[in-house]
Amino acid sequence: MENSSKNLFEKFTYSSLIVKGQRQALEPGFVPDRLPHREKEADQLAEIISPSLKNFKPSNVIIFGKPGVGKTSVVKYVESEVSKAIQSRLDVKIKLIDVNCGVVDNPYGVLLAVGDGLLETWEEKLPFTGWPLDKLYATVLEKVRSFAGIVIIVLDEIDKLVKKSGDSVLYQLLRINEVTNEGRVSILGISNDLRFTEYLDPRVKSRLIEETMVYNPYNASQIYDILRDRSLYAGIADSIDDSAMKTCAALAAQEHGDARRAIDMLRIAVELTEKGSEKRIVDDTIYEAKKKLEKDVVVETVSTLPLHSKLVLFAISLIDEIKSGGISTMGEFYDLYEKISDRMGVGSLTQRRVADIIGELTNLGLIDSKVQSFGRYGRTTTVSLNYSSAKIKDILLSDEILAQLKDVKPTQKSLLVS
DNA sequence: CATCCACTGGAATACCGGGTTC
DNA sequence: GAACCCGGTATTCCAGTGGATG
Numbered sequence: 001m002e003n004s005s006k007n008l009f010e011k012f013t014y015s016s017l018i019v020k021g022q023r024q025a026l027e028p029g030f031v032p033d034r035l036p037h038r039e040k041e042a043d044q045l046a047e048i049i050s051p052s053l054k055n056f057k058p059s060n061v062i063i064f065g066k067p068g069v070g071k072t073s074v075v076k077y078v079e080s081e082v083s084k085a086i087q088s089r090l091d092v093k094i095k096l097i098d099v100n101c102g103v104v105d106n107p108y109g110v111l112l113a114v115g116d117g118l119l120e121t122w123e124e125k126l127p128f129t130g131w132p133l134d135k136l137y138a139t140v141l142e143k144v145r146s147f148a149g150i151v152i153i154v155l156d157e158i159d160k161l162v163k164k165s166g167d168s169v170l171y172q173l174l175r176i177n178e179v180t181n182e183g184r185v186s187i188l189g190i191s192n193d194l195r196f197t198e199y200l201d202p203r204v205k206s207r208l209i210e211e212t213m214v215y216n217p218y219n220a221s222q223i224y225d226i227l228r229d230r231s232l233y234a235g236i237a238d239s240i241d242d243s244a245m246k247t248c249a250a251l252a253a254q255e256h257g258d259a260r261r262a263i264d265m266l267r268i269a270v271e272l273t274e275k276g277s278e279k280r281i282v283d284d285t286i287y288e289a290k291k292k293l294e295k296d297v298v299v300e301t302v303s304t305l306p307l308h309s310k311l312v313l314f315a316i317s318l319i320d321e322i323k324s325g326g327i328s329t330m331g332e333f334y335d336l337y338e339k340i341s342d343r344m345g346v347g348s349l350t351q352r353r354v355a356d357i358i359g360e361l362t363n364l365g366l367i368d369s370k371v372q373s374f375g376r377y378g379r380t381t382t383v384s385l386n387y388s389s390a391k392i393k394d395i396l397l398s399d400e401i402l403a404q405l406k407d408v409k410p411t412q413k414s415l416l417v418s
Numbered sequence: 419c420a421t422c423c424a425c426t427g428g429a430a431t432a433c434c435g436g437g438t439t440c
Numbered sequence: 441g442a443a444c445c446c447g448g449t450a451t452t453c454c455a456g457t458g459g460a461t462g
Contacts, residue, residue, distance in 0.1 A: 107447085128436085129437080131438095131447090132446055330425085349451070350451070352452070371458085374459095375462070377462095379422080379424055380423070
């Protein structure tokens with residue numbers, strides 16, 4: 001072996017921009033103990049929660065706001081302050097339970113999370129499937145009773161839960177307070193969607209929403225402050241051009257004032273700088289980071305798609321290659337999709353299902369689709385690719401299973417494959 | 419204003435993981 | 441431990457619906 005004198009890892013040890021300071025300050029899950037431009041909100045939330053420190057049930061709250069406006073950060077921060085406040089006190093019993101409804105969006109899962117959150121350390125976990133719902137509910141109720149304190153259930157992305165499975169769990173959770181006096185439950189909901197309350201039964205709505213808070217998007221200068229603060233945590237403030245930081249803030253402000261995005265961009269800029277030759281983060285680094293971030297998102301979403309969604313996408317990109325403009329109708333490309341899945345040896349889905357997949361892909365922003373009526377000649381959805389077909393195919397073909405479609409070429413006349 | 423094609427919402431079915439019963 | 445119950449998810453089946461054009 002040549003170069004045996006060199007260590008295998010030598011080429012990967014690039015200069016580190018972050019010498020001292022916390023690298024994770026730029027990671028998505030980081031909860032800072034300073035919240036620039038959200039101090040008031042944190043105070044307000046603390047005030048709402050504060051009765052729990054005197055063993056009273058706090059009001060149920062819903063916090064509204066677009067992604068990346070600090071909802072989760074504020075809540076996490078207040079949660080950690082609550083934990084600190086009760087650490088040495090035996091006279092208050094508070095349990096904080098986090099449920100991310102983006103992940104668990106069904107009644108069983110939510111009840112399970114609450115039940116598990118209330119388990120004593122020595123108890124066995126509840127089964128994650130199998131039990132009848134009412135039995136699970138009875139168990140949770142019993143746990144709340146025996147805990148006999150304040151249970152604060154934080155439902156992040158509560159709108160997703162309600163849209164997917166209705167408000168029955170919320171009703172059940174709220175009902176606990178009516179069924180028992182030992183142990184109180186209060187709910188702290190976090191929602192991206194201002195209108196999700198429309199899906200609620202009026203009875204649930206009035207009980208769930210005792211307090212509301214709305215967080216507005218950050219503007220560019222606020223995002224700038226946040227970035228500055230985070231770069232201090234990370235200990236890289238000196239390595240960033242001020243104009244680069246401003247650019248980063250401005251770019252993120254254009255997109256709904258999403259601070260998370262700004263931080264993501266900054267993190268990638270740091271990584272790029274560490275791999276590259278530049279010593280400082282400049283404007284160009286930020287633009288490059290932005291490009292990389294967008295590309296990563298596409299790669300990530302495409303490569304994690306379920307098999308049939310990928311096949312549908314593949315069919316669309318083939319058609320994109322054949323037809324200039326890349327627009328095709330449902331019937332046309334459904335045929336192609338059938339041929340492709342046939343060739344793969346996997347059964348094809350119904351047109352009904354494919355129509356839904358088209359909808360999902362559209363929501364992900366990968367394609368554009370709209371229904372068009374041609375009067376006398378019927379109605380159909382037209383589909384077009386949002387990214388270059390070469391790029392999409394590239395990502396798709398890197399999938400093990402899809403790789404066998406490598407040599408599939410579209411032919412102009414018949415849309416035949418092979 | 420009829421007509422045509424397929425869009426679309428909802429009910430029905432299949433399957434899965436896992437508990438429960440006998 | 442076979443047979444059944446339970447909730448969740450993916451998909452199919454079916455019938456009602458939409459809407460511009462000729």
